[in-house]
Amino acid sequence: KMEKDRQKLEDFLNSLKGEVVSIIPNNKNLGLAQIYGIARRINFLLIIEKINDLKMKSKTIFIITAIMLIVTNTFAQKKAKVEVAKITDNIYKLEATTTFSVNMLAFIGDDGILLVDDCMAEASETIQAELKKLSDKPVKYIISTHVHGDHTGGNKLFGKDAIIIAHSNVKKQLTSGFNILQEFSEESLPDKSIDEEMTLNFNGEDVRIIPLPGGHSDSDMIVWFTKSGVVCMGSLLLTNQLPYIDYNAGGGIKAYPENIEKAISILPDDAVLVAGHGENATIDDLKKYSEMITKTTGIVQQGLNNGKTVDDLVKDKVLAEYDSWANGFVTTDFWIKLIATGLSNEKKNNKPAKESIAIPLYYTVKEKKAEAAINQYRELKKNKPDDYDFGEQGLNMLGYYLLGKNRFDEAIEIFKLNIKNFPDSWNVYDSLGEAYMKKGDKELAIKYYKKSLEINPDNTNGEKFLNELQKKEK
Ligand SMILES: [Zn+2]
Structure with missing residues (x-):
């Protein structure tokens, strides 16, 4: 029974285009007769409003009983949820969640709003609504920590009026290779591409934008709010998670820990680090992160030197003692494979790939x-x-x-x-x-x-x- 109803509802939800959907928990315990004439306990109401061709509003009310709870949960997850956390008086971390979570940062003041990253596209409107609650000023700048869509997806909406600053490889990547087929609009692309560090004075604070390419991707940058002591690390840091290296986007196993060490050498010891994904961290956390990457790389390198294959190393669970780090989408097994790929890439000297047909x-x-x-x-x-x-x-x-x-x-x-x-x-x-x-x-x-x-x-x-x-x- 459940499977049947669930399928029916899923099919229906999937067929919706542009309708308003609200899912309302029946907290007030409205009696059945008050809502609909069926004798069942009601946990949720699902309300769909559709404007038809005659511009008449018709309203359908579905009653979701206990049986349908799972459906409402899975559906709700697909909609973006945005949590706002205050870091300082004028710096906020926004964490958007769909099937996974990603962080961005909003710096608010008299000059307007500066964003570091803007999450996945599905979260744009929710983010916009949250920003309006924080300030009535416009978004003036967006600084992208790297090319990936879960960090630049909001560019389409926010980039219409704001200036997007990114590493020069972001524009290069978004307008070449398979990305051409996505036909990114002009407002989604960076307005200012940089290769060297730059400082932006905004809201009375020096914001240092520091390119550190080649670790997670070839467009990595960190953003340091020098007065507040807050630093956006992008995906060079995934707190309490094994890292991910995007070799197709120019990431590398050698540069990853090197770039983290560079960041540690520049940043003050008491900096508050905002990770690309996960909780805020400290410089001490970052040191441990770098150490974990170096040590695990060493273990895999050693195994390969001893004539083992990657599959052997996975089977032997050579990184078992690092399982406590595997809290993200990179498992310990996957990390072994990522390291091995990285090491073999270093040998190949990262020859540029041929253009796809x-x-x-x-x-x-x-x-x-x-x-x-x-x-x-x-x-x-x-x-x-x-x-x-x-x-x-x-x-x-x-x-x-x-x-x-x-x-x-x-x-x-x-x-x-x-x-x-x-x-x-x-x-x-x-x-x-x-x-x-x-x-x-x-x-x-x-x-x-x-x-x-x-x-x-x-x-x-x-x-x-x-x-x-x-x-x-x-
Ligand atoms: Zn990324």
């Missing part, structure tokens, strides 16, 4: 049909096989770009070409299945999801869609 094709499909891109693909593969990365991911990303534009048939042609090139990959069939599903061709969607699951029975995402499709068939 998706990039020239993207410019073609922007103006022409996918057929032209397919011809171009064949020609380039034949005549310039060494100039581009022809890996599976390229056509896959291009196909998803077309799907996002509702160009279903063209996306299908691209995914089919990818299957021809990579017939043993489960992911290419999964993508084609998704394209048929979005087009509304259930039969073919089922066929390709099944094919994908044949190759990779662990494709849980594909399994979920396949189950839904087969349910609808009946």
